[in-house]
Amino acid sequence: MPKIIIDDNKGLYQTSGKGVVGLTQSKTVNASWSAGTTIASGAITIPAKSLITAIHTVVTSDITGTGANTIGIKAGTTAGGDNIAGSANMEIVTNATVARKQGQSTNSELNTALRGSVALVIIAGQAYLADETDLHITATSDGNAFTAGALQFTVEFITFE
Amino acid sequence: MPVKIIIDDNKGLYQQYDASSGGTVGIKQSRSSSGDAAETDTITSGAITIPANSVITAYHVVVSSEITISDACDVGVIFGTSDNDDSHMVIDADSMCAAADTITTFDVGFGNSTDTNISDSLDTHDTNTKLTALAGSQITGNTDVVLYGKMVADGQTFDAGTVQFVIEFITFS
Secondary structure, eight states: OOOEEEETTTEEEESSSSOEETBEEEEEEEEEOOSTTEEEOOOEEEOSSEEEEEEEEEEEEEEEESSOEEEEEEEESSTTOOSSEEEEEEEEESSSEEOTTOEEESSHHHHHHTTOSSOOOBOTTOSEESSOEEEEEEEEESSSOEEEEEEEEEEEEEEOO | OOOEEEEETTTEEEEEOOTTOOOOBTSOEEEEEEEEOOSBSEEEOOOEEEOSSEEEEEEEEEEEEEEEESSOOOEEEEEEOSSOTTSSBOOOTTSSBOGGGOOOEEOTTOEEESSHHHHHHTOTTSOOOOOOOOTTOSBOOSSOEEEEEEEEESSSOEEEEEEEEEEEEEEOO
16 A cells, blocks of 8 residues: 655655656665675666656765776666666776766766766667566676765656556 | 545556646646547547646657557657647657658557657657657646647558657646
């Protein structure tokens, strides 16, 4: 059963249920590094009959690594998958640190504002989800492992009536 | 009729509205309506009410049930009122596909948008041209505006399928 909460910190928000018809929605997950060369969102459930309009990634805690890296972002319907958006570079790191507030987006203007190296691109034909679908967003280092950091992964979408 | 807010397990939180209903101030909104093929040269949405004092920020169209066309032709999209069906988006006759593309079927998930990135992500057949809203027509005045989306086949008929027409907008406080 959907649960609607109003509090002073977040205003109006929903903790469960299928989303909202009539609003442009977003679901967001903050994921912290725990091990290895990836930071993963986990499953972000998008309701049936939805159109994905954007995917954003923002560094919320400095990402550090054991050496210089290229960090790519991808999105798929399975953990580590890329069938929704193939890997695109968020940042080419030369000093092994990506500072908080940088990021990447499928929106060109926002990607520039976030200093993303390359905008993420939703694969043609994958933006519309006829059935309820779990979306997984993954940041991957192409070489050296991460040692710390956190990313906020956000999906914007519209659910049809 | 007053605005009615409904919460259920299928749609979550949603607003039931009619032509006299307002929207939501402080949140970007979207309203959608589907249209079914009926062996004519157009597929038309139901009424999509945009509240007074709103700015329309995007239009999208998405095929939600496979569309079949009697023969390859130019296919475009318009948005407008019942009295003036291209008052908000005039026809680009081949914004979905051109006759030369020789397409007679639109797959589920094919579509178009006024947003470049979304238009590209809906371009399954690699044939669309981004939609363009008509300059000067995207802000409603002191009254609600009821819009309809139409997909138009030039000289052919849509024999089956469904299209979702979506409008995003912001209502001013």
